[in-house]
Amino acid sequence: MNQNPKPLWRPHAAGLLLGLGLLLTFLLTGHGLGGSGFTTALAAKGAQVIAPAATQSNAYLGPMVEGGNNPLDSWITWQVLGVAIGALIGALSARRFKWTVDGPTRLPNAGRLILALLGGMVAGLGARISLGCTSGLGLSGAATLATAGFLFLGGFFAAGALFGLLTKRLWT
């Protein structure tokens, strides 16, 4: 029996499914798909557990936990749970699931993980500044033809390409 991973879909096939799924989301709910809405809710909840007083007095996180409100009690939590299940089904059914550390091929694992943490922090900070990430603004926003979606994508690809150039030597 063949144990190799199944090939990826062609980009246009995956994009077609993604576009139809996004269209379905708009028709059912009136809004698109997201990612950083969930990490923000989780950050607010986590901060509340670790430092309740500081969280309540924080100008940004305070209103999210005000009056005993649970920021995780939200549609986006279920949607991200769905993303995780869908991705797991995808990885397992294609025999692609494998515990590994991806990332710059010329770096040892520790270096890759440090960069992943650093990159995550930069992306997390960025997604709060713009009130959305690649999913919420870049994909969902642009699909409604919102100026904001294309402005975000312009910044995303320009900075991505610049830092891609700077980190090029870390990859073979």
Add this chain to the structure above:
Amino acid sequence: MIFPMDLSIIVTGLLCGLIFGFALERAGFASACKLTAQLRFKDWAVFNVMFTAIVVCAIGLYLFKLLGLLSMDDVYVPTAYLWATLLGGVGVGAGMSIGGYCPGTSVVGFMSGKIDGFVFFLGIIAGTWVFAGAYDWLEPMLQALPGPDAQTLPQLMGVPEWVVIVGLTAVAAIGGWLTTKPQKQH
């Protein structure tokens, strides 16, 4: 109007998320290598997948509206804030080049076994705390130079919606034609 249905309930969250996660996995976006290869211009899958999805969804929304089935007034359209939207995009783009993922794809990566996807996810939480800590200082910039509420490209450019959709379709088609080569496995 039948749509949108205002069904922001558990089952639609799980269903829509499941399609999203599965499509991203099949696109190869569980891999930091594949995602960042776009930003080094070695692999055009990110561009092609995203632009195909944007065009497919935009055409779908346009057709549903044309048929009188969809009220676009009830569809969420984000508002642009010149500095915040642009700088946020810069942060997310730089973050992907440095760390390999974006918020959504870090979940997809972890679900296919990528430890660095999980660490990136933890980094996002930490970055959100940094933002919260600096909120008072950042706030004036966040609201600076707002565009009109929920403005779209057709409104910005003063052209009919179909012109923009045709333009985007052309960009997607030409981009796809120039960049689709035999696929390499990452």
